[in-house]
Amino acid sequence: MTELPLVLLHAFPLDARMWNAVREPLASHLRVITPDQRGLGRSPLPESDREPSLEDAARDVVVLLDRLELDRVVLGGCSMGGYLAMAVLRLAPERVGGLVLVDTKAAPDTPEAAQSRLDVAERVGREGTGTWLAEANLPNLLAESTRTRRPELVETVREIIESQPPAGISWTALALRTRPDSLALLRESRVPTLVIVGEEDPITPVEAASEMAEAVDGATLVVLPEAGHLTPLEDPAGVVEAILSWYPATHEK
Incomplete structure (x- = not known):
């Protein structure tokens, strides 16, 4: 048995430093x-005329x-990273041997949320991130x-957000507002x-996490107490324990 590698995709408006503790x-x-x-972070924004x-x-x-030669x-x-994980599942399901959905949801943006993005x-285009x-x-x-x-964790998150390139923030906000509903994708x-969800997550609450877990046959749901939307930062030990306790041992193809 060989454990598949784990790829972790970060939340918005952060970068991969949000995974440092785990x-x-x-x-x-x-x-x-x-x-x-x-x-975002150190990843460039490709030039493109596409929406x-x-x-x-x-x-x-x-x-x-492909570059890492991982089949x-x-x-x-986490959050946006979960939306992106589901987008990869839709695009290339043969590359996904398991999903870890952290403080995220399958539902698309409401009209109000899309307007907010x-x-x-x-x-950001007018003022930068400031x-x-x-x-x-x-x-x-x-x-x-x-x-x-x-307060030290608050400052860490603040520093990560304030360091993000404005163009990347703008591109990502626009990309997120048009994402499709992924509940049927999860059911299939x-x-x-x-x-995984923080008990006090106001953005993607326990109800949204439960909906995803119920959609996937055999899925595991872990609710972490006294944590909000960024459980990998707020309760890294809980996130690590949840992942290692669940992690599927599979043969690489």
Whole structure:
């Protein structure tokens, strides 16, 4: 038996540094790959006349797997990373040997959420990211108890957000607002699936996580107490334990 590598896709508006606290504990058991997504962190934003789309970001992931000569992986993602993992499953299901869906949901944006993302893209175009993007997102990204008791973690998240390239933030916001509903995709999926959610997640709440877990036959749902939307930062030990307890041992094809 050979464990498939684990690819972890980060949340918006962050980069792969959000996995720092879980990367080493997981890497002592598995091969772990944590790429920055296009236009964020250290990943460039390709020049293109195409409308921003998660399908293009999914192609980036497939290109990465090709470059690393990985036929199949377990694909994990937090929030936007979960949306992207589902986009890869839609685009190239043969490359996905398992799913780890962390603080994410299968539903598309509501009209209000889609408008909010458009507003973000337009404001970033006018003002850059500055300090406003972090201030607008922090209350929803971290549980109230986290923000109160762990100011150092709040500052870490703030620094990651404020370091993001404005063009990448704008592209991603526009790509996210047009993503399709993925619940039917999950229902048709036959891959082992783990769903992790913070008990206090206001963006993708426990109900949304339960809906995904119920859609996939045999899926495992783990709810982490006293954590919000960024469980890999707020409860890294809980995330690591959940992944290692579940991780499917499979033969690589």
